[in-house]
Amino acid sequence: MSKNILKLSNQVCFPLYAATRQITKLYRPMLEKLEVTYPQYLVLLVLFEDVSVTVKELGERLYLDSGTLTPMLKRMEEHGLVERKRSSKDERVVEVSLTEKGRSIEKKAEEIPNRFSKEIHLEQDEFDELKRLLTKILDQV
Amino acid sequence: MSKNILKLSNQVCFPLYAATRQITKLYRPMLEKLEVTYPQYLVLLVLFEDVSVTVKELGERLYLDSGTLTPMLKRMEEHGLVERKRSSKDERVVEVSLTEKGRSIEKKAEEIPNRFSKEIHLEQDEFDELKRLLTKILDQV
């Protein structure tokens, strides 16, 4: 009845919320070897694709705001992974790029998605469908 | 090539991570009317099902530990939503239950999942499949 609507087991959001955190935990030991957290790893992924991005661009790509990114990027800077530089063209803008050390992690970072997909026992088409559905949600909100 | 493995767009974890946060944002305005956060809402859902649960049980149901739950439950207690009581049988255990005020939210809380599913434009079978895949992941990790 109406009560069932509220059952945890009937919600989509709850398994989404829980699975995300459990998977992040799965990533943790691998990421610890690179001395980064999962959100920091995502920043690296963006910077492996593009040599330099602004904080604003990073925020748009990762769905994060400056309140999250600014302190995180400062931590990554302290760890010697990235460089933050005010744009000379527009002093409001901060350009983020990899340091030599940050760049040197790329090889090790490549191994992670593979090892991960081995720990999650989904068929390839299940992976694809999951990604499709999540991306569809992301495009709508 | 090997580089593509690291592309954000090729990862499952990233849309999972991002979609979770975007959906939580969607929930926020509705939950604000009840004066609870999303994780607090989950605690309420458990307590709508079971009159009383221990912190340990809550942690198992929501995949959270006492480091997260203890301060959260204290906040909910301060807001008059729940009651925390040491078990007399076993003084180590804390039993959590709804107050009158907490119980009174149930009707309003019931409306949320419906409104939510209208904002996310997925077919019923897509919803079901998404839930199935996420639950499968949760069961494995």
Next chain:
DNA sequence: AACAATTAAATTGTGTACAATTTAATTGTA
């Protein structure tokens, strides 16, 4: 040029998350 409007980051404040440790109570075993 002057200045209001806009924009990009940074800051502030609150609330999760979680690893690791601590505290206190209970249980198992010599």
Next chain:
DNA sequence: TACAATTAAATTGTACACAATTTAATTGTT
């Protein structure tokens, strides 16, 4: 019964996450 091992919460410390505000630079308009 003593007391080591285990267990449940709480605590400590670090790192997101995000709403709301602030700061500083740039742009648009008169």
